Amino acid sequence: MNMRVQDLTVARGGVAVLEGVSFELGARRALILRGPNGIGKTTLLRTLAGLQPAVAGRIDVEPDAVAYAAHADGIKAVLSVRENLAFWANAYGGRDVGAALTAMNLDDLAERRAANLSAGQKRRLGLARLLVTGRKVWMMDEPTVSLDTASVALFAGVVRAHLAAGGSALIATHIDLGIEAEVLDLAPFKARAPVAGGQMGAFDEAFE
Amino acid sequence: MNMRVQDLTVARGGVAVLEGVSFELGARRALILRGPNGIGKTTLLRTLAGLQPAVAGRIDVEPDAVAYAAHADGIKAVLSVRENLAFWANAYGGRDVGAALTAMNLDDLAERRAANLSAGQKRRLGLARLLVTGRKVWMMDEPTVSLDTASVALFAGVVRAHLAAGGSALIATHIDLGIEAEVLDLAPFKARAPVAGGQMGAFDEAFE
Amino acid sequence: MRSLLRRDLWLAVRAGGGFGLGLAFFLLVAVIVPLGVGPEPATLAKIAPGILWVGALLSCLLSLDRIFALDFEDGSLDLLATSPMPMEAVVAIKSLAHWLVTGLPLVAVSPVLGLLLNLAPEGYIWLIVSLALGTPALSVIGAFGAALTVGLKRGGLLLSLLVLPLYMPTLIFGAEVVKRGAQGLAVGTPLALLAAITAGSLALLPFAAAAAIRVNLR
Amino acid sequence: MRSLLRRDLWLAVRAGGGFGLGLAFFLLVAVIVPLGVGPEPATLAKIAPGILWVGALLSCLLSLDRIFALDFEDGSLDLLATSPMPMEAVVAIKSLAHWLVTGLPLVAVSPVLGLLLNLAPEGYIWLIVSLALGTPALSVIGAFGAALTVGLKRGGLLLSLLVLPLYMPTLIFGAEVVKRGAQGLAVGTPLALLAAITAGSLALLPFAAAAAIRVNLR
Amino acid sequence: MSIWEYANPKRFMQTSGVLLPWVTGASLICLLVGLIWGFFFTPDADKFGSTVKIIYLHVPSAMMSISAWMMMLVASLIWLIRRHHVSALSAKAAAPVGLTFTVIGLVTGAIWGEPMWGTWWAWDPRLTSFLILALFYLGYLALWEAVEDKDTAADLTSVLCIVGSVFAFLSRYAVLFWNQGLHQGASLSMDKKEHVSDVYWLPLVVCIAGFVLLFVTLVLLRTRTEIRLRRLAALTTRERLA
Numbered sequence A, B: 001m002n003m004r005v006q007d008l009t010v011a012r013g014g015v016a017v018l019e020g021v022s023f024e025l026g027a028r029r030a031l032i033l034r035g036p037n038g039i040g041k042t043t044l045l046r047t048l049a050g051l052q053p054a055v056a057g058r059i060d061v062e063p064d065a066v067a068y069a070a071h072a073d074g075i076k077a078v079l080s081v082r083e084n085l086a087f088w089a090n091a092y093g094g095r096d097v098g099a100a101l102t103a104m105n106l107d108d109l110a111e112r113r114a115a116n117l118s119a120g121q122k123r124r125l126g127l128a129r130l131l132v133t134g135r136k137v138w139m140m141d142e143p144t145v146s147l148d149t150a151s152v153a154l155f156a157g158v159v160r161a162h163l164a165a166g167g168s169a170l171i172a173t174h175i176d177l178g179i180e181a182e183v184l185d186l187a188p189f190k191a192r193a194p195v196a197g198g199q200m201g202a203f204d205e206a207f208e
Numbered sequence C, D: 001m002r003s004l005l006r007r008d009l010w011l012a013v014r015a016g017g018g019f020g021l022g023l024a025f026f027l028l029v030a031v032i033v034p035l036g037v038g039p040e041p042a043t044l045a046k047i048a049p050g051i052l053w054v055g056a057l058l059s060c061l062l063s064l065d066r067i068f069a070l071d072f073e074d075g076s077l078d079l080l081a082t083s084p085m086p087m088e089a090v091v092a093i094k095s096l097a098h099w100l101v102t103g104l105p106l107v108a109v110s111p112v113l114g115l116l117l118n119l120a121p122e123g124y125i126w127l128i129v130s131l132a133l134g135t136p137a138l139s140v141i142g143a144f145g146a147a148l149t150v151g152l153k154r155g156g157l158l159l160s161l162l163v164l165p166l167y168m169p170t171l172i173f174g175a176e177v178v179k180r181g182a183q184g185l186a187v188g189t190p191l192a193l194l195a196a197i198t199a200g201s202l203a204l205l206p207f208a209a210a211a212a213i214r215v216n217l218r
Numbered sequence E: 001m002s003i004w005e006y007a008n009p010k011r012f013m014q015t016s017g018v019l020l021p022w023v024t025g026a027s028l029i030c031l032l033v034g035l036i037w038g039f040f041f042t043p044d045a046d047k048f049g050s051t052v053k054i055i056y057l058h059v060p061s062a063m064m065s066i067s068a069w070m071m072m073l074v075a076s077l078i079w080l081i082r083r084h085h086v087s088a089l090s091a092k093a094a095a096p097v098g099l100t101f102t103v104i105g106l107v108t109g110a111i112w113g114e115p116m117w118g119t120w121w122a123w124d125p126r127l128t129s130f131l132i133l134a135l136f137y138l139g140y141l142a143l144w145e146a147v148e149d150k151d152t153a154a155d156l157t158s159v160l161c162i163v164g165s166v167f168a169f170l171s172r173y174a175v176l177f178w179n180q181g182l183h184q185g186a187s188l189s190m191d192k193k194e195h196v197s198d199v200y201w202l203p204l205v206v207c208i209a210g211f212v213l214l215f216v217t218l219v220l221l222r223t224r225t226e227i228r229l230r231r232l233a234a235l236t237t238r239e240r241l242a
């Protein structure tokens, strides 16, 4: 069991957006988070990644198992593709970047400055970062934004290989990736309005 | 004829990326630009929008007919959704923002600060800007990034209405929008490498 | 046009108190200099005109990189460049907005800081006049520098490097006006020169800045 | 860790010459003050220690908002926060990088600027010593301020406002060391206090800054 | 054949390659003759002793640093109007040379000022605008470095150069408008020879000629280097794209 989430409530801007989210994510499994814009996918992923506290509920995950890929790729424009990747590889303990570059079809661009990449090429670089983390649980927020069909397929292949190697993946996306995965529809977990019994921030509740 | 492009060569970073691009875009017509990541869609659109000079070729378009929507939405985080839109409406001559808000399903969010929107909601706001420009030719760079299926359909409807009103649209996208449109595949226009007779910058050619 | 001015002022006020901060920095400079230099009133009175002008200049400078950088980063500048507004007008309006939130408040509070620095009583009126006449030049020169450096990451220091030399004549004549005024001398010449600099920069620099922005966007 | 230091230095050097520009600003301050204040050597010699320290402080200040802001904007900070590096180490390393590209060069060129400002010959050695001892504090205090303001647009001026008061003790004792040194007096007390401030900030502020960043990220 | 043909890089390389040895030689001869003549074969001045001989370094280098900026101004205008790359590159090539002359002018001026005026530095109009010019050189170079795309950099620095030429003109002509400054006026103009007697004047003219030729030499050399660097970059790109 790589990750278990129980009855989680997450909030943004002091307002609960999702409540009662529970799921389990085993090794070799992928879970796709679905839901309309604004339902709270990003908020959920940031909470799971430890960037913001949960309002209620439990998150069980091995320490140092999670690698998170956000909307923004954290790419330094003045560094080359290889340098960008090498930095993250070092931060996560010095894995080899060559394999990651090859896997995301970045070999030809390795010495190019990241400023001179197109939107899709940047995104491929952002995804290659996951490969050098060596982490088991990949959490990705709309990873295929700006990617063309070929790159989406490439990415799906990379995720499949990661799963096959015992990893797991949690993916928020609007499009079909062609990965065999469970789908978790977040719509039913939409937080009730406070008047209907939903949760507010702790401070606001203290007034009740 | 809203726009005619003849034998256009566009360059980025001093290197030609597309050459010999020609097309016509009539009223009530949409043209979809396709091509793999990095082929030069963004570069082409920026050139057509007048943000960068063309290396060669002609662009004929009525003056003040083009509205351009880039990868980035130009949204001010501290302003509300309505204020953001009102600013652009004023810049383009003071159209009413109410209709645009309704069309992009932003009514409920109108008084929300843009900082508190989700990725897809921000994108909807960015697209609503096109509606208040009152321009005939819409040029859009991957407009549906981060949008969920319902929003994509909403957006397709808006484009269709724009076309029906005599406008035209030029859309770079990787996904299917469900709009009846011609497709221009950019792959054949990929600039040849300079050694194979392709163009370099003017200066670099002077050496030959 | 007016909507751009309104938006920029609004953004300055909402996003962390544009007004207050320019002032606060001016105040802080006027406070740290006596701390660094020592408190003798005679020395302070002597350097007060210069320090007040240096303070005004630095507090303009600090907010400069934001004139275009924020709009560049979020893509608004691309969209403004393709909008019907001429880039020259955009530059002029953004300089005006910068002056309204930075220069104007400085002019208003400068007498108080003169007090802190022991400025001679005759100097106050000239401090106000010279700042009122000189700060518009600071804003528009700054906008030119900001336009040159808009696309560059860490443009802040490069911006200072480009802008400070251009600020020097304004500083020299502005401080000269105050200095002479404080000693009761005639201020005609430096005041005329200051006005000339302001008029010249207002007339020419928006065009140079607009050209620089267009180049930086491509 | 080392890779972060290397990256930050590299970014500073490549993106528009980090080194050169900090220096250039220091130089410019040392030049505009005499312009504003007037050229009499006696006055200048008197205010030189204070002005040099104020210049060093301001040129640190100008580059501060870039310590975390760039990483925040492009999303790197989120990713760093979820990486195995402890945030405290990230802060410490980024302060070190800031000092290496800003503080250290200032120390190195300060004697030249002393010349421009007519500093008394006995003061030079103490100028160098006090800057070498004080600038690390400026960097780490600045990193703390930058951490507090990281998410805010137009954070630059707010940052100055938060940081300048914190800089004051360093400024006071640093300038005092030079002033006394230039007059040939004993510098022991202010020097000890300066060292204490630096040691204290180095020991404590990285933790506060890391906490502030974590709060700002959520 | 129009003069603009020399703006073709290839043509420029050929022509400058032929010219270079000659200008180099001429500048060396002028400098050697002028400096040796000036330093060793002119009398000491009545009041100031041998310090007066700094004139042979100070005046030519100060003149050249201003003239260099004016040359950059012309080259920038040509680039902006006619888009000849060689012209932009020659402006870039001239900047470090001009900066060096400026620093020499500042340092020698300061050294000379100590005996003549009793101070190393004074905030007089000519000196001040000259110092600002030096800072402009720094800013100009920093801007070239900071911008990645070379054509963009050429455009931006050209705009900066135009604005900065205000200070180049001021440091040459400020003395005409203000008379309150410390610094000498136009003591070299033909009709005002009373300032400097013939004994000093003749070697000075040779020195100035030498500095002009030295400037031409260095700018030609550096422009050639810049052109080669651009070519190298083009070839690397070409190879990568192939």
Ligand code: HEM
Binding pocket: E055, E058, E059, E062, E063, E064, E066, E105, E106, E107, E108, E109, E110, E111, E112, E113, E114, E116, E117, E120, E121, E126, E127, E130, E131, E171, E172, E173, E183, E184, E185, E186, E187, E188, E189
């Ligand atoms: C740091 C101090 C000084 C600086 C920055 C400086 C700068 C200059 C400059 C910019 C020029 C103008 C060159 C031109 O117009 O082409 C010049 C010319 C000259 N300087 Fe200086 N100077 C300094 C000190 C001195 C001193 C101490 C003397 C001697 C008393 C001196 C004597 C001259 C003379 C004779 C000329 C030629 C005058 C002319 O043709 O305009 N300079 N210097």
Ligand SMILES: Nc1ncnc2c1ncn2[C@@H]1O[C@H](COP(=O)(O)OP(=O)(O)OP(=O)(O)O)[C@@H](O)[C@H]1O
Binding pocket: A012, A013, A014, A015, A017, A035, A036, A037, A038, A039, A040, A041, A042, A043, A044, B115, B116, B117, B118, B119, B120, B121, B146
């Ligand atoms: N301060 C706030 N007050 C109220 N609601 C807020 C605030 N900030 C954000 N929200 C809302 O929280 C919700 C969750 O946003 P989140 O970014 O997690 O959505 P998402 O599922 O990732 O959407 P998308 O698919 O568009 O990226 C959104 O509906 C957003 O409007």
Ligand SMILES: Nc1ncnc2c1ncn2[C@@H]1O[C@H](COP(=O)(O)OP(=O)(O)OP(=O)(O)O)[C@@H](O)[C@H]1O
Binding pocket: A115, A116, A117, A118, A119, A120, A121, A146, B012, B013, B014, B015, B017, B035, B036, B037, B038, B039, B040, B041, B042, B043, B044
């Ligand atoms: N300085 C440079 N030198 C060489 N090639 C460059 C430079 N800058 C950009 N490029 C290349 O120019 C090409 C065009 O990029 P552009 O952003 O137009 O692509 P795109 O079609 O919009 O791709 P995407 O679908 O990923 O957004 C890319 O292949 C990019 O790598």
Ligand SMILES: [Mg+2]
Binding pocket: A041, A042, A043, A141, B118, B119, B120
């Ligand atoms: Mg999201």
Ligand SMILES: [Mg+2]
Binding pocket: A118, A119, A120, B041, B042, B043, B141
């Ligand atoms: Mg693109």
